[in-house]
Amino acid sequence: MGRALAEDRATHDVTTQLLGPAAERPAYADFVAEARFVLAGIPVVASVFAELEPTARVDARCKEGDWVAAGTVLARVRARAGTLLAGERVALNFLQRLSGVATLTRRAVDAVAGTGARITHTRKTTPGLRALERYAVTVGGGVANRGSLAEAVFWKDNHWALLGDRDLAATLAAAPAGAPVVVEVENDAQLEQALGAGVRYILADNQSPERVAAWVRRVGPGVAVQASGGITPETARAYAEAGATLISIGALTHSAPAAPIRCDIGTVPPSPS
Numbered sequence: 001m002g003r004a005l006a007e008d009r010a011t012h013d014v015t016t017q018l019l020g021p022a023a024e025r026p027a028y029a030d031f032v033a034e035a036r037f038v039l040a041g042i043p044v045v046a047s048v049f050a051e052l053e054p055t056a057r058v059d060a061r062c063k064e065g066d067w068v069a070a071g072t073v074l075a076r077v078r079a080r081a082g083t084l085l086a087g088e089r090v091a092l093n094f095l096q097r098l099s100g101v102a103t104l105t106r107r108a109v110d111a112v113a114g115t116g117a118r119i120t121h122t123r124k125t126t127p128g129l130r131a132l133e134r135y136a137v138t139v140g141g142g143v144a145n146r147g148s149l150a151e152a153v154f155w156k157d158n159h160w161a162l163l164g165d166r167d168l169a170a171t172l173a174a175a176p177a178g179a180p181v182v183v184e185v186e187n188d189a190q191l192e193q194a195l196g197a198g199v200r201y202i203l204a205d206n207q208s209p210e211r212v213a214a215w216v217r218r219v220g221p222g223v224a225v226q227a228s229g230g231i232t233p234e235t236a237r238a239y240a241e242a243g244a245t246l247i248s249i250g251a252l253t254h255s256a257p258a259a260p261i262r263c264d265i266g267t268v269p270p271s272p273s
Contacts, residue, residue, distance in 0.1 A: 001044070001051045003128070004093070010052060010086040023082030026268040031095060033072045034260035038106045040064055040139040041098035042075050044132065048091040053083040065102070065139045074261065081267065088263045097129070098136040099259035105140025105252050108233040117240035117247055120145040122228065124250040133253045145248060152180040157205070160190065169197035182226070191215060195223070205229040209238040216243030 005011070016023050031045065042060045049056040056079035062068050074095070077084060108119045119142040125133045134144050146152045153175045155168075163171065168183075175181055183194040184203040194202060202219060204212045206229035216225050227244035232251060239247050 001047045001090075004090045005048065005051055005087070008090055010090065013082070013086050016082050016085045019081070023080065023085070025081050027079065027081035027084055028266055028268055029077045029079075029084040029088060030264045030266075031074045031077075031091070032262050032264060033068045033070055033074055034262055035070050037068060037099050037259040038102040038140055039066050039068050039074060039099055040102035040136040041095040041132075044094045044098065045075060045077070045091045048087045048094065049077050049079055049083060052087050053079045055079070056083060065141070067106075078268065081265070084265050088265070092261060092263055094132070096258035096261050097126075097256075098132060098139075099261065100256040101133050101136035101252055102140035103259060104233065104256040105137045105142045108236050108247070108249055108252070109141035111233045111236045112240040112247065115237070115240035117236075117244055118143045119236065119252075120246055120248045121252050122248050122250040123148075124254040126253065137252055140252075142252065143246075145246075146182075152182060154203075155181070155183040156203075157184060157186060160184075160186075168193045172197050172199070185215075191218065195219065200224065201226065203228060204244070209242040212239055212244055213242035 039062050042058070042064060046058040049058065056077060059076045061073045061075055068074060105119060112119065121134060121137045121142065123146065130147060134147060138144055146154060153172065155172070172181055180201065181199055182201045182203050183199045184205050185191040185194055186205070191202065200222065201224050202215065203226045204215055207227070212225060212227050219225060224245045225243065226246040226248060227239040227242070228248040231239060231247055231249050236247050236249065
């Protein structure tokens with residue numbers, strides 16, 4: 001939160017300074033949906049305003065993961081007027097972004113309902129926001145995937161290209177103890193090498209549903225097959241019906257449209273004496 005507020009120079013709002021004493025008045029900010037989407041990010045909104053004013057209060061009107069309709073008040077924040085003006089854009093940026101990710105994820109999850117396949121993200125995330133975007137995927141009903149290069153051995157096409165004459169099985173044997181091992185395969189020969197190396201998790205990247213189905217039949221029930229590469233919520237079900245147990249969609253985080261949300265600020269009337 002601090003970096004985002006510093007980027008916006010939220011504590012040096014030259015416009016709000018022109019309000020003078022009015023900026024110190026108690027006020028409220030309503031975050032309002034302008035279309036239907038899946039909500040994600042209210043805890044982040046609370047963190048933004050707490051960074052600016054520790055006594056700021058956030059009243060969530062909806063739950064994370066809810067479908068919300070246009071006109072719904074998502075949350076009301078109570079704080080100094082100057083605090084609300086300083087944080088509204090940063091809070092909106094997070095809320096719109098995360099709700100957009102959650103909404104696109106939910107559409108993909110709904111598309112594969114009943115198949116047993118799960119939807120996940122890739123590492124194609126906004127720099128610095130990966131943890132939040134992964135969170136939004138889970139709010140939308142997806143599952144968290146590898147969050148960094150250190151979390152799993154993820155053998156991909158460029159690793160194959162650099163392997164040369166070395167043996168895949170011997171190379172993977174040096175993997176850190178307990179680290180998950182995932183191997184991307186592009187053809188039948190690579191699939192056989194991976195199976196021969198004892199790999200139990202295959203990534204079928206940029207393959208047709210028909211090819212995925214054939215590989216699922218080849219590996220049998222003891223090996224999981226993940227489908228990836230250009231998959232959308234509209235095409236996800238074909239891969240799920242092909243037998244993929246996990247479907248990763250880069251678009252969840254690199255192309256999700258921002259949810260339309262506005263922030264309406266008003267003053268709190270004085271309490272009757």
